[in-house]
Amino acid sequence: MRAALSTLSRNSATLALRRPLHASTPLPNHTITPTTARTISTTVPRREAPNVTARDTLLPQTHYDFFPSLGSDALPPKGPFTLDLSLLRKEFLQLQAKAHPDLAPQEKKRQAEALSARINEAYKTLQNPLLRAQYLLEMRGVDVAGDETAKVEDPELLMEVLETREVIEEAASEEELQPLRELNERRIAASVGVLEDAFQKDDTAAAKEEAVKLRYWINIRETVDAFEPGKPVVMIH
Incomplete structure (x- = not known):
C-alpha cells in the first residue's frame, strides 16, 4: 500500500499543481457507487440567483x-x-x-x-x-451545486479518485491516512489558486471546471475526516 500511495502522491502533485487552466467542455456523468457504503455529499441547496447590484438597498442582498x-x-x-x-x-x-x-x-x-x-x-x-x-x-447563471451531470472528463483525475478511495478503504488507522490528507490539502490549495485567477479574469468556464475539481478534493477531505476502519467508501460529487 505504501508503494501505491507513493505513486499516487507523485501523480496527484503533478495533476493538482501543474495542469494548465483551460476552458470547460460538456462534462459527462461519472459515478463511483459501491452498493453498500456511507454517503458524503458536498452540495448546497439550489437558490435563486441573488441580485449582484443591490448594494444601495437597506437590507443586504448578497x-x-x-x-x-x-x-x-x-x-x-x-x-x-x-x-x-x-x-x-x-x-x-x-x-x-x-x-x-x-x-x-x-x-x-x-x-x-x-x-x-x-x-x-x-x-x-x-x-x-x-x-x-x-x-x-x-x-453568473451557472448551477454547479445542483447539476448532477457536472463531472470532470479527465481519465487521469478519475483514476486518481478511484485509487484514493482504495487507499482509504485499505487503511487500518487514521495515522496511515496522514500522507493522503496532506497531499489532498495541497490539491485544495492549488484549486483555490486556479479559482482566484479564473474569477479575477471573470472566466466563468474555467471557474466552473475548477469548482467541479475542487468538489472532488473537498469530498476526499470529508471522507478522510469521517474515516472508520473497515467501512466502505463512496464519494458523491
Whole structure:
C-alpha cells in the first residue's frame, strides 16, 4: 500500500499543481457507487440567483453585503476570491451577537430569526471555498451545486479518485491516512489558486471546471475526516 500511495502522491502533485487552466467542455456523468457504503455529499441547496447590484438597498442582498469589512467592491472580479477567514469569523460573531433573536422585542422576533438565519447562511457559504465558488457561479447563471451531470472528463483525475478511495478503504488507522490528507490539502490549495485567477479574469468556464475539481478534493477531505476502519467508501460529487 505504501508503494501505491507513493505513486499516487507523485501523480496527484503533478495533476493538482501543474495542469494548465483551460476552458470547460460538456462534462459527462461519472459515478463511483459501491452498493453498500456511507454517503458524503458536498452540495448546497439550489437558490435563486441573488441580485449582484443591490448594494444601495437597506437590507443586504448578497452574502458579501453582510460583512462591511469586505468593502463595497468585494465581489469578484473587482474583489479577490480568497478572503481573510479570521476577520470574516470575527465580524460574523459580532453580527450574530447584535442580531440574536433573544435581544429583539416580541413583535420583531420573527424578523430577527430570519436575519440571524441569513447571516448564518452567508458566513457558512463565504468561509468555505467550494460553497463560495458555487455561489459566485450561481450569480453568473451557472448551477454547479445542483447539476448532477457536472463531472470532470479527465481519465487521469478519475483514476486518481478511484485509487484514493482504495487507499482509504485499505487503511487500518487514521495515522496511515496522514500522507493522503496532506497531499489532498495541497490539491485544495492549488484549486483555490486556479479559482482566484479564473474569477479575477471573470472566466466563468474555467471557474466552473475548477469548482467541479475542487468538489472532488473537498469530498476526499470529508471522507478522510469521517474515516472508520473497515467501512466502505463512496464519494458523491
